[in-house]
Amino acid sequence: MPERYISSPLELPSHDPAADFVRAELKFYGVDHSGLSYEARVFLNRPDASADTPREEGVDGGYAGSFHIFGHGGCFGDVGHCDVPSGPRHPYDLRLSHPLTPDTKTVVITEPLRRMRAHSAESSFTITVVAHVYDLGELPLGRDQTEPLLFDSVSLLTYESPPPLSATSEAEAERPAPAPA
Amino acid sequence: MEISDNAVIDNRGYQYFAGLHGLPGQYCRHGNPPGSDPLFLPWHRAYLYFFELALRDQVANAALAWWDWTSPVSQASGIPVSYAEDQAGGAPNPLFKAKVQPAAQQNGQPQETFRQPGDPNELPTAEQIRQIVSLRSFSDFTAQLEDVHNSVHGWTGGTMGIIPWAAYDPLFWAHHTNIDRLWRVWQLRHPQNFQASFLNRALPPFPLTVGQTLNMKTLGYDYASTKVTVPGTRA
Numbered sequence: 001m002p003e004r005y006i007s008s009p010l011e012l013p014s015h016d017p018a019a020d021f022v023r024a025e026l027k028f029y030g031v032d033h034s035g036l037s038y039e040a041r042v043f044l045n046r047p048d049a050s051a052d053t054p055r056e057e058g059v060d061g062g063y064a065g066s067f068h069i070f071g072h073g074g075c076f077g078d079v080g081h082c083d084v085p086s087g088p089r090h091p092y093d094l095r096l097s098h099p100l101t102p103d104t105k106t107v108v109i110t111e112p113l114r115r116m117r118a119h120s121a122e123s124s125f126t127i128t129v130v131a132h133v134y135d136l137g138e139l140p141l142g143r144d145q146t147e148p149l150l151f152d153s154v155s156l157l158t159y160e161s162p163p164p165l166s167a168t169s170e171a172e173a174e175r176p177a178p179a180p181a
Numbered sequence: 182m183e184i185s186d187n188a189v190i191d192n193r194g195y196q197y198f199a200g201l202h203g204l205p206g207q208y209c210r211h212g213n214p215p216g217s218d219p220l221f222l223p224w225h226r227a228y229l230y231f232f233e234l235a236l237r238d239q240v241a242n243a244a245l246a247w248w249d250w251t252s253p254v255s256q257a258s259g260i261p262v263s264y265a266e267d268q269a270g271g272a273p274n275p276l277f278k279a280k281v282q283p284a285a286q287q288n289g290q291p292q293e294t295f296r297q298p299g300d301p302n303e304l305p306t307a308e309q310i311r312q313i314v315s316l317r318s319f320s321d322f323t324a325q326l327e328d329v330h331n332s333v334h335g336w337t338g339g340t341m342g343i344i345p346w347a348a349y350d351p352l353f354w355a356h357h358t359n360i361d362r363l364w365r366v367w368q369l370r371h372p373q374n375f376q377a378s379f380l381n382r383a384l385p386p387f388p389l390t391v392g393q394t395l396n397m398k399t400l401g402y403d404y405a406s407t408k409v410t411v412p413g414t415r416a
Contacts, residue, residue, distance in 0.1 A: 033212060037335045037342050068331035070211060073343040076204060076287065096210065096220070096385070103212035106324060134335035134342045135297040140287035142345075 003131040005149050006047050009124035012117055013158045021158035024113040026127065028067065030102040030152030034082060036141075037071040038148045039132045042107050044116050049128040057112060059119040064112035064127075067105040074142025082144060102152070113158075127154065189282040193239075196282045198232045201386065202348035204285035208386055209344065211327065218379050219323045221330075222364050223394040225357050227387040230400055232354065247362050247404070248355035250333055251307040259301040260337070264352050276351040285346065294350040297338030304336060305329045314367050319375070322367055330360050362404040365397060 015021055026042060043049040046062035055063040075082035084098045116125060131148035189196040202209045209228075210220035229245060236243040248261055255261065263269075264276045278294045286292065309329065316322045333356055340346035347353050380392035397403055 029215075037331070039332065039335060068328050068335055070331040070334050070347075071343055073345050076345060097214060097217040099207065099210070101212070101214040101217060103214050104324075105328070135299075135338040136342045137295060137297050137339050138290075139340065139343060139346070140290045141343075142287070 003133070003148055004050065005129040007127045007129075007154060009126055010156050011124050012120075012122070013156070015158070015160065019160045021110070021113075022161045023108065023159045024110045025157050026064075026107045026109055027155045027157060028105045028107075028151045028153075029155070031067075031069070031105050032100075032146050032150035033069050033103055034072050034100045034144075035074060035146035036148060037069055037073075037134045037136070039066050039068050039134070040105075040149060041066045041130045041132060042109070043128045043130070044109070044112055045120070045125045046128050047126055049130055051130050051132055053130065057115075059115055062112075062116075062128075064109040065107040067107050069105075069148070072100065072142075073136075073139070074146075075144045076142040105151075113156075129154075189284065193235055195279065196349075198228075198235060199279070199349040199353075200282055200285055201228065202353075203343075203345035205282075206386070209348075210384075211344070213320065213324050213327070218382050218391070219320060220382065220384065220391070221327045222323050222360070223382075223391040224384050224387075226361050226364070226394045226400075227384045227389045229354070229357060229361055230389070230394075230402075231387055233402070244402075245358045246355050247359040248352065249359055250304040250356075251310055255304060256301055256306070259298050259304070260296070260352065261355070264355065279349050279351055281340070281346055281349045285349070291340055291346060294341070294346065295339040296341055296350070296352070299336045299338065305332060310363065314363060314370065316367075317371055319371075319373050322371075323364075326360065326363060326367075330356070365404050368395070368397075 013021065013024075028040075041049075041053075041055060042064045043053065043062040044064050046053065049062065053063075054061065055066075057063050072082075082100055084100050084102070129149060133148060185194075188194050189200070191197060200206050208224075210224040212221070213219045233243070233245050236245070248264075249255065259265070263274075266274055267277045268274055269276070280293050281291050313322060313325045313329065316325060334347060335342050337350070337352060337356075339350075341350045341352060341356075375391075375395075380390065380395075382391045383389075384391065384394070393399065
């Protein structure tokens with residue numbers, strides 16, 4: 001059961017110090033939510049992190065945040081009930097999307113990423129995600145139970161603040177005048 | 182007239198409403214999958230609206246209460262006493278647990294709701310909520326608020342911790358009323374314009390569109406933090 005995931009190295013983004021990122025986030029794409037409910041705890045540069053690792057921020061602790069899955073508990077319908085349709089939809093199909101359509105989850109890691117960058121000479125880092133499955137007691141869950149932490153990919157996105165207006169004006173001033181008609 | 186909680190096919194009753202969310206209705210909308218409209222908040226507002234109307238059909242001045250899990254009391258003690266005690270007034274407390282209708286059971290289970298709550302200091306904090314309510318984009322806001330919502334379901338555990346049976350727990354309604362309240366707070370701070378395709382989206386099984394859930398004045402309720410009343414001149 002993949003209750004732990006360690007990423008391939010992610011390249012640290014390079015930003016002009018004058019226009020550093022104001023927000024950094026990890027986006028997990030194609031996240032399955034058909035099974036159990038769990039918390040996915042995200043650590044930076046902590047390949048040793050496990051379910052027992054304290055959620056301590058800072059360079060040594062490496063904890064960066066978490067996302068939470070409210071699961072469907074397996075499949076309770078007949079065969080095929082929980083199969084998410086693939087392929088294009090009919091243009092007159094006004095039904096809502098299949099409830100088990102994989103989700104996108106976001107964890108904002110702005111400060112943890114800044115801290116890690118300030119204390120690391122490396123140009124890349126790894127993320128470790130640990131699933132903490134919630135206590136559901138003795139519930140009769142459905143068939144085809146999926147494992148926690150099933151997802152397609154994870155991306156690091158950083159956002160810079162927009163340039164000040166004066167800089168925009170200067171850029172426009174340097175732009176060549178439009179050719180006469 | 183009292184509707185028995187065994188009258189599962191009576192569409193005025195608790196079992197009917199609880200069964201719309203997970204089993205057997207499976208109507209609830211969660212998540213923000215790419216290419217789909219974010220229906221988590223509008224769908225659950227419609228759900229609360231029709232549930233409260235059903236309550237008021239039985240008790241004219243009934244109103245849903247909200248559970249503010251960021252409050253100092255909840256951060257210290259977890260689930261509110263009114264929901265946590267198995268007895269109230271010398272009788273079984275109806276807010277402590279509820280039956281689960283046979284159509285929602287698997288091999289005869291679960292027959293009633295139960296909880297396995299975590300440590301109260303693991304509940305979302307006021308600072309977390311302050312940051313989420315400050316987000317300007319609706320898509321950011323709904324995704325982050327839904328994540329916190331997920332964490333409280335998981336923290337409560339037991340039947341509340343999983344979609345099929347969560348809505349049978351009486352605590353579900355207080356949890357979601359708080360989510361709806363936080364959306365209202367955000368709406369007041371960040372007025373938005375939405376695309377017509379989103380506003381016109383239906384919210385089955387409820388006869389409301391997304392657009393109709395946005396204006397709470399037309400729904401006839403709001404969230405007051407406090408209410409203090411003093412006698413007037415006729416008193």
